[in-house]
Amino acid sequence: MTGGEMSAAEMGAGALGAADMRAGEKLPPLEIPVTRTLVVAGAIASRDYQDVHHDAELARQKGSPDIFMNILTTNGLVGRYITDHFGPAAELRKVAIRLGAPNYPGDTMVLTGTIEEVDGDTATVRVVGDNGIGRHVTGTVTVALPVSAPSAGSDLDLGPAPAPDPLNDPPGAAT
Amino acid sequence: MTDELGARLKAYEGQDAAVAAEGKDPVNAPMIRHWCEAMGDTNPAYEGPDAKAPPTMLQVWTMGGLSGYAGGRTQAYDELLALLDEAGYTSVVATDCEQEYVRPLRPGDEITFDSVIESVSELKTTKLGTGYFVTTRMDIRVGPHLAGTHRFRILKYAPTRRRRQQKPALRPRPVVNRDNAGFWEGIEHHRLLIQHCTTCDTLRFPWLPGCNNCGGPDWTPVEASGDGTVYSYVVMHHPPFPAFDPPYAVALVELAEGVRMISNVVGVPYDKVRIGLPVRLEFQSYDDELVLPVFRALEEAG
Numbered sequence A: 001m002t003g004g005e006m007s008a009a010e011m012g013a014g015a016l017g018a019a020d021m022r023a024g025e026k027l028p029p030l031e032i033p034v035t036r037t038l039v040v041a042g043a044i045a046s047r048d049y050q051d052v053h054h055d056a057e058l059a060r061q062k063g064s065p066d067i068f069m070n071i072l073t074t075n076g077l078v079g080r081y082i083t084d085h086f087g088p089a090a091e092l093r094k095v096a097i098r099l100g101a102p103n104y105p106g107d108t109m110v111l112t113g114t115i116e117e118v119d120g121d122t123a124t125v126r127v128v129g130d131n132g133i134g135r136h137v138t139g140t141v142t143v144a145l146p147v148s149a150p151s152a153g154s155d156l157d158l159g160p161a162p163a164p165d166p167l168n169d170p171p172g173a174a175t
Numbered sequence B: 001m002t003d004e005l006g007a008r009l010k011a012y013e014g015q016d017a018a019v020a021a022e023g024k025d026p027v028n029a030p031m032i033r034h035w036c037e038a039m040g041d042t043n044p045a046y047e048g049p050d051a052k053a054p055p056t057m058l059q060v061w062t063m064g065g066l067s068g069y070a071g072g073r074t075q076a077y078d079e080l081l082a083l084l085d086e087a088g089y090t091s092v093v094a095t096d097c098e099q100e101y102v103r104p105l106r107p108g109d110e111i112t113f114d115s116v117i118e119s120v121s122e123l124k125t126t127k128l129g130t131g132y133f134v135t136t137r138m139d140i141r142v143g144p145h146l147a148g149t150h151r152f153r154i155l156k157y158a159p160t161r162r163r164r165q166q167k168p169a170l171r172p173r174p175v176v177n178r179d180n181a182g183f184w185e186g187i188e189h190h191r192l193l194i195q196h197c198t199t200c201d202t203l204r205f206p207w208l209p210g211c212n213n214c215g216g217p218d219w220t221p222v223e224a225s226g227d228g229t230v231y232s233y234v235v236m237h238h239p240p241f242p243a244f245d246p247p248y249a250v251a252l253v254e255l256a257e258g259v260r261m262i263s264n265v266v267g268v269p270y271d272k273v274r275i276g277l278p279v280r281l282e283f284q285s286y287d288d289e290l291v292l293p294v295f296r297a298l299e300e301a302g
């Protein structure tokens, strides 16, 4: 069986299983346009009414050139990045992030991830989010996956299939 | 150098920040949906009858929102923040968040939380300004069951730029040199002096080493009467400069003696300055060291 066929079967199931996680594997990057709307919507959805996340004038008075994304939104985006990749059956166990260069409106943040360690059904993924001015976030996510991926015939609703990953699933590559 | 404030802040380590505090709302589908919409998160695990909340929403359920915290926040934590505020560390930014998820939260769950002040750093200098890192650790429960833990680090800091702004900006100083020293000496004594060429009898302003008309180097000072009219003007809206408060009018005033000078028109709104407006010289003190000639409007232009 070629790696390409294996990959297709997994995609049919709509989720990755623990057996699919390998240390050193890179996750496809996720590009997040940092719009003013995202900054404000994220702050309000997280019940964070600190003026620096919605009022540019007051943000400037506090020494910031503009409003900036709050930490809860960054946390949510990092969590989404992991579950987007591993599928809806994946369970976040731990998310630890540190913020650096702020996410200001108009910028783009690119999230990248590398599986650092696999222990049974649990993987540790190092996540980095870079924007136009530097490193916005560094973090570590611990995620658990079902021990074996459900078969393609499963009647579980596992949602949309993850997009093929050209970096990690080269067509025809042997596994 | 001993950090007296730092020592006072250290004393709060280990004290409770919140005890048996309650979430303002039960975990609920609308807030989950709003969150997922903002994050662009389409994970089906967060929808439907068996939905769970996104684990990264853990802190959201503990937030006070616009109306503030309902209760459970201790005096110790408020005191700690007040101490920092009073010392000028008024701004806050979150730097670290570490969450462990023990049990999924589902719509209908009512959370309670306890929080402890884990540590307070030494005084640190960052790009944003100097301040102290405060780390709290929170346990979030549903009934007796631990749902997750949340460690949060904030920087309470004095913004760098704001400190600069607290010192009122001063007007730029005039550049005084050999050629114009007599003029500024006159201003110091509240006299507006014009140069009078002793070779060709022409008045000249601003001050120059030679006559525009005949090139003669010899002159005597003549004191202006102080009467004038607005010959032309502009209104400055942008860009702003320190110590100037736009919009304001900058006028070219023609003195009764015939020479013209640039100054501010006072005593009239910027949008009421008009060509031909009669003005009268006065001397305005801007700070301990700076006096400048300005022109007061004698009547409002119609």
Ligand SMILES: [Zn+2]
Pocket (backbone or CB within 6 Å): B197, B198, B199, B200, B201, B202, B211, B212, B213, B214, B215, B216
């Ligand atoms: Zn002359």
